[in-house]
Amino acid sequence: xxxxxxxxxxxxxxxxxxxxxxxxxxxxxxxxxxxxxxxxxxxxxxxxxxxxxxxxxxxxxxxxxxxxxxxxxxxxxxxxxxxxxxxxxxxxxxxxxxxxxxxxxxxxxxxxxxxxxxxxxxxxxxxxxxxxxxxxxxxxxxxxxxxxxxxxxxxxxxxxxxxxxxxxxxxxxxxxxxxxxxxxxxxx
Numbered sequence: 001x002x003x004x005x006x007x008x009x010x011x012x013x014x015x016x017x018x019x020x021x022x023x024x025x026x027x028x029x030x031x032x033x034x035x036x037x038x039x040x041x042x043x044x045x046x047x048x049x050x051x052x053x054x055x056x057x058x059x060x061x062x063x064x065x066x067x068x069x070x071x072x073x074x075x076x077x078x079x080x081x082x083x084x085x086x087x088x089x090x091x092x093x094x095x096x097x098x099x100x101x102x103x104x105x106x107x108x109x110x111x112x113x114x115x116x117x118x119x120x121x122x123x124x125x126x127x128x129x130x131x132x133x134x135x136x137x138x139x140x141x142x143x144x145x146x147x148x149x150x151x152x153x154x155x156x157x158x159x160x161x162x163x164x165x166x167x168x169x170x171x172x173x174x175x176x177x178x179x180x181x182x183x184x185x186x187x188x
Contacts, residue, residue, distance in 0.1 A: 001017050001021045001022070001023050001024070001115065001116040001117075001118060001188075002023075002024045002026065002100070002103045002104060002107060002115060002116070002117055002118065002120075003023060003024070003025045003026060003029040003032055003033055003036070003118045003119055004026045004029060004099070004100045004103075004117070004118065004119035004120050004121075004171075005026055005027055005028060005029050005119055006119040006120060006121030006122070006171055006173075006174070007119075007121060007173075008118075008119055008121050008171045008172055008173050008174070009029060009032060009118050009119025009171070010032070012032075012118050012119070012170065012184050013184065013185065014032045014033050014118065015033075016184070016185065016188050017033070017116075017188050018033075018035055020188060021116070021188065022037050022110075022112070023035075023036040023037055023038070024036065024037065024038040024039075024040055024103045024106070024107065025038070025039050025040070026039075026040055026041065026099045026100060026103055026119075027040075027041045027046055027099060029119060030053065030056050034055070034056065035058075036056075036058055037058050037059065038058055038059045038060075038061060039053060039056045039058060039059070039060045039061070040060075040061045040062070040076075040099055040102065040103050040106070041053075041062055041099060042062060042063045042064070042078070042098070042099045042102055043062075043064065043067075044062065044064040044066055044067035044070075047062060047064075047067040047070070047071050047073060048067065048070070051071075052070070052071030052072065052073065053071075059074060060072075060073040060074060061073060061074045061075070061076050061106075062074070062075065062076065063075070063076050063077070063078035063080075063093075063102065076091055076092070076093055076102065076106065077089075077091060077092040077093070078092075078093050078094075078095055078102065079092060079093070079094055079095060080095040081095050082094055082095055083095050083096050083097070083101075083152045083155065084159075085105055085108070085156040085159040085160065086105060086109075087108070087109065087159070087163070090109050091106075091109070093105035093106060093109075094152075094156075095152075096149065096152040096153065096156070097145065097148050097149050097152055098145075098149045098152075100117075100120055100149065100153065101149065101152055101153055101156070104117070104153065104156065104160070104167070105156070107165075108160055108163055108165050112165060113164070113165060113166065114165065114166040114167075114168065115165060115166070115167045115168070116168050116170050116182070116184065116187060116188065117167065117168065117169045117170060117171060117174075117176075117179065118170050118171060118184065119171055120153070120169060120171045120174050120176060121146075121171050121173055121174050121175065122146050122147075122149055122150035122153070122174055122175040122176055123146050123147075123150070123173075123175045146175070147175075150175050150176055150177075153176055153178075154176060154177050154178040154179075157178035157179060167179045168180055168181070168182040168187055169181045169182065170182055170183070170184040170187065
């Protein structure tokens with residue numbers, strides 16, 4: 001399961017996943033699942049603003065080497081600006097423009113059979129994030145960003161389908177078009 005920061009994530013009973021699923025939390029969404037297995041934030045500025053997120057006890061991952069070194073965070077190689085979905089080498093992901101793409105790419109590489117997407121809204125009609133705007137100095141999404149992210153994630157569905165991994169979109173207001181929607185409580 002991957003918990004992104006779209007406004008819909010705030011209304012999902014994520015605690016139901018505790019002990020039942022492996023969880024990747026993106027950015028501030030670790031606050032919805034402090035017991036998550038992985039905290040992923042692609043931006044060095046996020047790690048800096050959160051001082052390496054010392055209260056999170058799981059694995060921490062980032063694509064920016066300076067932040068990894070500064071905060072003791074594991075490094076994931078990102079093939080920026082390539083939006084393709086990478087199967088190999090493990091720990092190398094496509095760009096896609098956002099952490100949600102990176103985490104979905106990693107989730108498939110981990111060899112899981114099913115991935116639940118939470119908070120993958122891919123538009124800003126209902127707000128920017130479940131937690132409001134990021135702290136000053138951090139970027140917040142624009143409508144154009146969200147549309148670009150949606151397109152890159154939807155384009156990845158063909159590569160994901162080849163792996164046999166089932167991806168279910170548990171974000172009821174999501175603009176994603178290529179992943180079947182599901183009610184979180186019914187599929188966890």
